[in-house]
Amino acid sequence: MELADYHTLRKLPTASGALWVKPGAPGQDDPAYALLARTAEPRGRVLDLNPGVGMALAGALARGLEVHAWEDRRPALRALEAASAQEPALHVHAALPWEVPEAAFDTALLVLGAERGNDWVRAQLAAAARALKPGALLWLAGDKKLGFERYLGWTRKLIGPGEVVARERGRRVALLERSESPAPEPAPQRTTITARLRGREIAFSVGPGVFSADGVDPASLLLLEHLPAELRGARVLDLGAGYGALSLPLALEGAHTTLLESQLASVRCAEASFAAAGAQAELHHSDVDEALQKDEEYDMVISNPPLHVGGRVVLDVAKAFVAAAHRRTRPGGRFYLVANPFLKYEVWMRDRFGNVRTLYADRYKVLLSVKPR
Numbered sequence: 001m002e003l004a005d006y007h008t009l010r011k012l013p014t015a016s017g018a019l020w021v022k023p024g025a026p027g028q029d030d031p032a033y034a035l036l037a038r039t040a041e042p043r044g045r046v047l048d049l050n051p052g053v054g055m056a057l058a059g060a061l062a063r064g065l066e067v068h069a070w071e072d073r074r075p076a077l078r079a080l081e082a083a084s085a086q087e088p089a090l091h092v093h094a095a096l097p098w099e100v101p102e103a104a105f106d107t108a109l110l111v112l113g114a115e116r117g118n119d120w121v122r123a124q125l126a127a128a129a130r131a132l133k134p135g136a137l138l139w140l141a142g143d144k145k146l147g148f149e150r151y152l153g154w155t156r157k158l159i160g161p162g163e164v165v166a167r168e169r170g171r172r173v174a175l176l177e178r179s180e181s182p183a184p185e186p187a188p189q190r191t192t193i194t195a196r197l198r199g200r201e202i203a204f205s206v207g208p209g210v211f212s213a214d215g216v217d218p219a220s221l222l223l224l225e226h227l228p229a230e231l232r233g234a235r236v237l238d239l240g241a242g243y244g245a246l247s248l249p250l251a252l253e254g255a256h257t258t259l260l261e262s263q264l265a266s267v268r269c270a271e272a273s274f275a276a277a278g279a280q281a282e283l284h285h286s287d288v289d290e291a292l293q294k295d296e297e298y299d300m301v302i303s304n305p306p307l308h309v310g311g312r313v314v315l316d317v318a319k320a321f322v323a324a325a326h327r328r329t330r331p332g333g334r335f336y337l338v339a340n341p342f343l344k345y346e347v348w349m350r351d352r353f354g355n356v357r358t359l360y361a362d363r364y365k366v367l368l369s370v371k372p373r
């Protein structure tokens, strides 16, 4: 796939005629969304707390309801923004779950974001509890294999009583009613983790829903070990930067770092990590290289690319990362990547750059391509 194709939005005909899709955007072809879309009977003011491209909220739009899509991932936001440009009843919020207003909605739709971890699910459920008026309804969808029953238990405690109303293979939809109590939970606190990276003890801000919140990923450690020792003054682009595990150590060594990250939750953590370390960087909430200027190029591109993106669209994203790395490396510049062995990065890197070297191979592989002059 060419990079331009990755960045292309496509209209998807629905009952309300309002949806758009693109590669890398979660919530397409996802049976949990499909079951929720068929089951939910939204009313009043509607909040979707995990909309992706908007599969579950299309029905509410078709009924003429006011719909608020709460989303932190840029690929999904690009699709939703395209939809809302033609659908005035759709309001798109690039925001975090704990930023929802209190007691403002009559219906909430939520496909559990289990792939982002328990803390993220907890934050989504707390957001539903905060946002719903007493007596309002939550339509909750998920997958039995991804902990639906356990999460339903949490939801009853946070929201109120409710039962499973639809089942299809492993997917479930439950309907719950917001009771007068308990009071909503406070927003989750960010915490700090530390790691010894390239000879320095470095602290990172982490929060719900970010990659490797328990500690710096061993693959990221490996990549850092294989980068050149001297990077002062180098212009470095970090693709899929997370909370800054790769970039912050390089910035502290005097590199000029630019971070691209699709999740707002992670961007906010990276901002806090850099600020606390007194380091400078360009930080962008960006779908791959969407946020960069046409001609921006770097001496070095580094990446520990995602393994999962809302379950199934990871291949498109992985290939787009390699294509963007090629486009954004200056002639003579280098692209370093670390990955699990099972994706064919060396093939894609050789296709683009004409060369690839394996610097390390074991549980992870560290690969290097040089852009010809």
Ligand code: SAH
Residues within 6 Å of the ligand: 024, 075, 211, 212, 216, 217, 220, 239, 240, 241, 242, 243, 244, 245, 246, 260, 261, 262, 263, 266, 286, 287, 288, 289, 303, 304, 305, 306, 307, 309, 317
């Ligand atoms: N570099 C960080 C994070 C690696 S995980 C570290 O080493 O710890 C991969 C990151 O890519 C995740 O933070 C994920 O949110 C981000 N990502 C996934 N899809 C993306 C996209 N389309 N554009 C930009 N970043 C993306």
